[in-house]
Amino acid sequence: MRIFRGAAAAAALAAAAGSAAACGLGAGEESVARKESLVIGVKADQPGLGLRAKDGTYAGFDVDVARYVAGRLGVPPGRVTFRTTPSSIREKALADGDVDLIFATYSITARRKEAVTFGGPYYVPHQDTLVREDDSSIRNVRDLKGKRLCEVAGSNSWRRVVEEREIAATRVKAPTYSACMDLLAARRIDAVSTDDLILAGFAAGRQVKIINAPFTDEKYGVGIRKGDLEGCETVNRAITRMYQDGTAARLLTKWFKESGLKLATSVPQFEGCS
Template structure:
């Protein structure tokens, strides 16, 4: 069958259009572009009391949730136009890289390894790694006391458990689950001896099970929580950094902390300084 010049031009134009769509562009990976449409998809944790928790009625509460909503507001998006998406630790970079979320506010520590895949605004909070144990436990007082083959639980895709093994207790038995709530259940059932992650996360679980669980020892790392977004989305990163600064300056940061984390007894920390790298 003979193909006319007009047909060939049409086919070529379609091919170019398809290629452009498939490859995408800066706009396709920009959270600012999503905000201009009036809607945002934001990644949070669904199982962290005081930080990111999905409640039985389907609503969301916690400090990370309040930070996410404040930032969205500064980007021009109202709370009812935010879709919250669960973002387990091991999936956070993938969710951002695949464009499934516009940004992530999920106790997401800024590390050099992660910055190879995604960008960060912030930090909006600085925490420290600690340990959660049963209330009656007197053997575990810090990371050094985990030696002797004690069973330690943390989450796949996070670094706390391996840090304990590498730096403090080489013979500790590591168990990794998908979520910290699963680790906490293992601790409550006696399947593990301790759970490790950041102190602010553990304080929420201790408050959820008063008289049953407790946080022990002093924090032994510094964890700078950032808001993760697509690599190279400099425009949005600047806007989010501005939003974090504004939240701190106008008192909303402190109020959000006191309303969400404060009831756990976790003390109000120093306000973070945004790193505009």
């Protein structure tokens, strides 16, 4: 069932549509708030967040949040299609209309906001670092100086280390964080640094450890086509409801209870739609 109802619904939708049009949705482009079906971009190789099974189904926190938000937008599970969307193509996938929304550990940054309208954030994790279990030489981000650090295409995490903190790590490129884990196991890199939820998913069952020295806040946003303010505002209301009705806490517990991370269960501070 749609979030808006009655006269108040009509007024709210009219106002939102007007602001969206002013911001530049192109002729014939429909807000995600009005779509009868949705294609949602997610990750396929991140345990606990977005993982594609052999039968083609997807599972994880991001996937469950996406289903919840879609439901609040009036789109039932049978009309939701998930599509693998790696970090390197997220902006293009939205711009080309290949996906309607993206729930894929998509950190909100000023640079990305030039091309994408972001709903949320729907969660705020923290960047940390994962190393091999037998490595005691890396205790905090500064210890990455001179170490081989995984650089994932399309991700900002390595920039937080090398550019923002000016730590002279040696960057080793990889297409995905799953590939980073293979490089770490093969001792071709020394560390993987990214959001703690991503690291927690990969750490399970491997001979690795998170050093528990977080150094940033990362705001997981919902990627929406640039200019769709109506869709953004509707998504934000859905996220607010998700925290208020206890769904967010339940999903975080479901996927990350065993991680040892301190999980936030209050509504994140929204960025604002632009």
